[in-house]
Amino acid sequence: MTLRILELRGLQVPESVRLRVEACSDLDQLKAWLERALHVTDAEDLFSAQPE
Template sequence: MQFVDSCLADPQAQQMWRDLMTAMQYFWRHPLAEQVREEGREKGREEGREEGRAQERAATILRNLQWRGIDVPDSVRERVLSSTDMEELGSWLDRSYQVTDARKLFADGS
């Protein structure tokens, strides 16, 4: 901020620059701005937790198939790992205890 201020020759321009910077700094310290930032952080944390739950469920499906000695083709692995739909993953998890072929996880056409 001081560098720009020192580059401005006109005292009026310097004052306008200082006023603008003060207003911007005030906004970022304002309680409303902090509330908005905190809501964004909380939303990010919740989305992160949900994504983590989906990843863990997908990993459980694949571990279960592996433990049962069922070969998992790359296409199945990619589809399971890319899903974020907890209901879909739950159905696949249930099926992972019964199928004899990993591709049958998706037997209902989903």
């Protein structure tokens, strides 16, 4: 869902981002990324954004 949100928002999703999200099995981390996906302006920021 995280990747889909980024795509629906019109953001380019590099292969490195796609692979990292798909490889993650930590549900808490995936939830955090999902929430960040709603606000980032670049897909790479998914991993560097500070928690709110």
